[in-house]
Amino acid sequence: MSDKKEKQEPRQVIFNINKEKEFSDWFGEIVKVAELADIRYGVKGFTPFLPWSYMTMDIMFGLLEDALKRKKHLPMLFPTVIPEKNLTKEADHVEGFTPQVFWIKDIGSSEELEEKLALRPTSETAIYPMYSLWIRSWRDLPLKRYQRCSVFRSEIKSTRPFLRGREFLWIESHNVFATHEEALAQVMEDLETTKEVVSDEYELPVMIFRRTQWDKFPGGLNTYAADTLMPDGKVIQLPSTHDLGDNFAKAFDITFLDENNEYVHAWQTCYGPAVSRIFGAVISIHGDNKGLRLPFKLAPYQVVVIPIVRGKNAEEVVSYCKKVESKLAKAGIRVFLDDSDNTPGWKYNYWEMKGVPIRIEAGPCDIKEEKIVLFRRDTMKREPCELKNLKKRVYALGKEIDKTLRTFAESKFEGLVVDCVSLGEMEDALNKGKIARIPFCTTEMDGLECAEEIKERTGGEMRGTRMDVKESPEGVCPVCGRAAQEVAYVARSY
């Protein structure tokens, strides 16, 4: 039987693709080889999320939810379906989302629904009619709620697991306030949450923008969003937060009795971190040519323990490894002992490709000396460690690894932004994978034509004006020649 087992040993998984040069291949292959998603499901844009990605995303959701709960948001869950009449209540919103909606009309083999139901593309139109019933007086405000769920949008662009799917996983937070000032403070709090979670826990550096008027959330006043940089030089949007003003309150009749005993419309915001998409950015940005490199804070297994077994010492080594495993588990570390019958070499390759931050190797000689060998995935370096220092060293190493990944990601931002004053300079910059910073006429609707001209000539999209950096415009718009009112950023994007 042991013969047959060896015969059937899985092939070596040696991942080796140049991420920077062949990013599209790298992404497609790592999704497959690391078993993150399966594109063979048979429905365009819908993919199963497999354990390794799901467990990572679950941890990512947990960190976001912790932050939201600290800031007094409560969780809830609305139905997946929305009646058609709700969707049509806010004119801009219906125009923005209806083309992307999946509709349910039939039940079973014959029955037809009285009213079409939409699979939620986002939940404003599901939630706000209920808010209209729930909110009565200033005592009910602020109302801060969120839900973790799937949303469904029939993307016209080509789909890609995680980065662009027709069903994706997100948190949507929907908040109601008595004044516009409080709503704007919530927008700032959301941007702070983005920094705390996406930058400091997912280790992704971001630039924060106010989007242009033609690129904002349909039905809102203003959209603020974080962008990060993918390895192919394109930017990708991470969480966005929207100042809805009182537009939706008017459309959905959300009023409250204020302290002067008068009914007035409420002010609203919503915030939508698309965790499955951010996961796509996390793996793309932190990965290297050998596969994934998951941050210690996000890895489903932070440590994998591998017994270096030679002949008759097998049992003794495995039991020593179990001791190591249980020591770490007790310290609250997510640890996995790989005691399968694959060779140590096979396991090294496999777990390196999967991006486990720390590997522990333990062989017969380590037992008497009460030590092990630590291997870190970020630098691919080994170091010895005494068992008595293990917990402390693993935590320290975890921090170091996350710092390395963050520093590496940040290094890509260096020299990234190039000042341009003409379409030619912009095209040049974008071709080199840079982001163009330009003086621009206006991000009000009046600037749309200039942005379209820029898009046509350079392939770059306008990301808006920076929120995290104060910038004053000088000069003229490179398209229309009017005096620049803003400093805008142009980049190729997802």
Add this chain to the structure above:
Amino acid sequence: MSDKKEKQEPRQVIFNINKEKEFSDWFGEIVKVAELADIRYGVKGFTPFLPWSYMTMDIMFGLLEDALKRKKHLPMLFPTVIPEKNLTKEADHVEGFTPQVFWIKDIGSSEELEEKLALRPTSETAIYPMYSLWIRSWRDLPLKRYQRCSVFRSEIKSTRPFLRGREFLWIESHNVFATHEEALAQVMEDLETTKEVVSDEYELPVMIFRRTQWDKFPGGLNTYAADTLMPDGKVIQLPSTHDLGDNFAKAFDITFLDENNEYVHAWQTCYGPAVSRIFGAVISIHGDNKGLRLPFKLAPYQVVVIPIVRGKNAEEVVSYCKKVESKLAKAGIRVFLDDSDNTPGWKYNYWEMKGVPIRIEAGPCDIKEEKIVLFRRDTMKREPCELKNLKKRVYALGKEIDKTLRTFAESKFEGLVVDCVSLGEMEDALNKGKIARIPFCTTEMDGLECAEEIKERTGGEMRGTRMDVKESPEGVCPVCGRAAQEVAYVARSY
């Protein structure tokens, strides 16, 4: 301004409905008053789950997931939609589920899908085509996976929040084995998990049945399920687990290369705890005439702290309460300080109705004595406690409360089962809210007619034969008069 605040103080929430006598009213009212779900969403059978129910269900999910992970199941997540062709692959399954399916055919305002998509009523037909691709050899087995998700079934019966909805929340675990013996062992493990979680953590006593052949999961060999008793004398199904045999493996071509290098069909099980439904049972069974009584293990807030503020001591008392709150939070207890400007009496009523297991009351006199008053929701009794013993006492009280709730629920099982040998006796027993235990011809398909006769005459449904108690049949079937091959249970049910 303080005048106006007082004018607008919310009405007192004094819940008082006789749960045993008017259960249907009790349930409808508590769902509304405790803000668990809102039936005004506007789509039959779909209700938003509000923070108090969602947070409780999230804790319930967490306990189940912990148990599944301990038993080596890994989480994953499949798409919400299933292509029509998948659904039709297993003949009994398609017959059982298709009448209940919500179908998607259209996108946006004009586009039509090439193939209809079903909203998943359960995910066998989504998952198993992928299992067919993933499973190659005996080395890939056992495969133990689960997902936490919504499922959608167009119920014909009238809908009710939590207990019977068209969208409900569950975990579905889908497992593949090399032999039928291993699959059967998984069924036993699932029943063990039900006991560990549903009985020992949710505090619900259960009876475990093997269902009849006409009441099993469509397409499976056998269904095993836990039933518990609702306050109206009807039983309700909690988690069920299914021995699928190799039926689905044959329909979906799930084969593996065995250790003799031959391709053979795999054996499968699935397990489906419907957490939103179990939540409905939890609140119904543990609640009392004054509202909810949540088990300490499940309550979103295990302790609520209420400052007894009189005049100028307000600030001092609130800051003492904050100290109490932070002491408990550090000890890992879910605690909420209600420092709103409602009166202490209002808060007492409110949090009693919401079912928070322990209340802490602290006033000016308690500060110097370094003590507080503990109030337990289960018995409605108060006791003093010194601050230095607080953590220990709260944990001990939590255990006591859960034990009281469990004992109370178990007391309803006493004398519940009545032995009957005729249809008249059965009718009598069921009318008294009892469960009839009868000698029965057979739970194979051959017994269906007798069961239908019983249903018609007594209104009772056959729950199957006990798995958790060994029972030997004596006598004859009360309908057909054939020798009884089984001891079966008949009850009114949800």
